[in-house]
Amino acid sequence: MSNSNNRIEIITLGCSKNVVDSERLSRQLKANNFEITDSSEDSDSIIINTCGFIDAAKEESINTILEAVELKKSGKVKKVVVAGCLSERFKNDLIKEIPDVDVYFGTEEYEGIVKEFGGDLKKELLGERELTTPKHFAYLKISEGCDNPCSFCAIPLMRGMHKSTPMENLIIEAESLAKKGVKELIIIGQDTTDYGKDIYGKRNLAELLNKLSKINGIEWIRLLYAYPSHFPKDLMDEIAVNPKICKYIDIPLQHISDNVLKSMRRGITKNTTVNLLKELQSKIPNLTLRTTFIIGYPNETANEFEELKTFLNEIKFDKVGVFDYSVEENTPSFILGDKVSKKIKEKRRNELMELQKEISYEKNKNLVGKTIKAIIDDIEGEYFIGRSERDAPEVDGEVLIKADDKMLKIGEFYSVEIFDCNEYDIFAKLSY
Numbered sequence: 236m237s238n239s240n241n242r243i244e245i246i247t248l249g250c251s252k253n254v255v256d257s258e259r260l261s262r263q264l265k266a267n268n269f270e271i272t273d274s275s276e277d278s279d280s281i282i283i284n285t286c287g288f289i290d291a292a293k294e295e296s297i298n299t300i301l302e303a304v305e306l307k308k309s310g311k312v313k314k315v316v317v318a319g320c321l322s323e324r325f326k327n328d329l330i331k332e333i334p335d336v337d338v339y340f341g342t343e344e345y346e347g348i349v350k351e352f353g354g355d356l357k358k359e360l361l362g363e364r365e366l367t368t369p370k371h372f373a374y375l376k377i378s379e380g381c382d383n384p385c386s387f388c389a390i391p392l393m394r395g396m397h398k399s400t401p402m403e404n405l406i407i408e409a410e411s412l413a414k415k416g417v418k419e420l421i422i423i424g425q426d427t428t429d430y431g432k433d434i435y436g437k438r439n440l441a442e443l444l445n446k447l448s449k450i451n452g453i454e455w456i457r458l459l460y461a462y463p464s465h466f467p468k469d470l471m472d473e474i475a476v477n478p479k480i481c482k483y484i485d486i487p488l489q490h491i492s493d494n495v496l497k498s499m500r501r502g503i504t505k506n507t508t509v510n511l512l513k514e515l516q517s518k519i520p521n522l523t524l525r526t527t528f529i530i531g532y533p534n535e536t537a538n539e540f541e542e543l544k545t546f547l548n549e550i551k552f553d554k555v556g557v558f559d560y561s562v563e564e565n566t567p568s569f570i571l572g573d574k575v576s577k578k579i580k581e582k583r584r585n586e587l588m589e590l591q592k593e594i595s596y597e598k599n600k601n602l603v604g605k606t607i608k609a610i611i612d613d614i615e616g617e618y619f620i621g622r623s624e625r626d627a628p629e630v631d632g633e634v635l636i637k638a639d640d641k642m643l644k645i646g647e648f649y650s651v652e653i654f655d656c657n658e659y660d661i662f663a664k665l666s667y
Contacts, residue, residue: 289558426461
């Protein structure tokens, strides 16, 4: 049984990869009879799983650490433990600058953290998790680290080189998730398209997705973080023909100008990128394409930004995220400095997102009158919050269904008819 000295809050910052890490840590702590709480007010200790990817994420992590340290100083909590990417990358600096933290750990140091609290790592539970997402969907992290040499990215410094999780382990984990009620698996990794090359001698994500789709209870499989320069041909075919795989691909492009792509070390040209996107759209009918761009890279001129806008208008992605370039120590692009001002970055980001809003609105308008399949994630005020095959949790739009006399069940699929929309969300009613 847990006791009043065993209450721990885990604060997770950053991406979905961190979510999985925190869920695994939570399972280990619970197996050692610790109580995981949702609030610092109810906790004896705080574990902060930090992000160190870009400036904004680092700032959020540091502020969260400082807030936890203040709680410790005031006697409201007894222990503060910091882990994750920021701690992995800047551990010595953090020890010097914020010494009131009890101990710093890097990424995936489950055993060290559990031992810090007097517990033991339960190796028979490795891979098991305490879900923090709604119980009907879960992230499945298929690999760790990254081998791509992108000039702006510090991921290899924090997560190491690419390491695939053996297929049999992932099947066991996915089967366990399905038994808990998970219906949607969201495939993640630093680069999901590299899956298998290190342990099987080939990229075999298609084979993994095929095996996952055969698990009883799994109805949707969604692919995120697919690297464009080595997108496997057999993966296109598997997505096209497998009814359980969402016709949705998140494929971060970062830019389209050849000069910028070359300096970014992306290993791909504009022409190859365009050909890939056209092939994906041709092979996979009704495909939803999501991408992300970095604006304000040091050698991004005004003309190259205009080239990016033109490209966005031509391809008409369904979903787009835009990030400001962030100077990262010990990355190849660090020597280039930060030549584009914050003001210009903000202006370019706003221009790109305004353009995408128009594209998104047109795409949503084309859905009005159509009937789609949606899963219900939550209820907020007068609406049930759902998602279609076109929408990943947290980053994309929603399907809003008026909560009238029909009570919908969270985690269930429904057939709904779209009758209205805005730039990002669609409004629907039950289809009879």
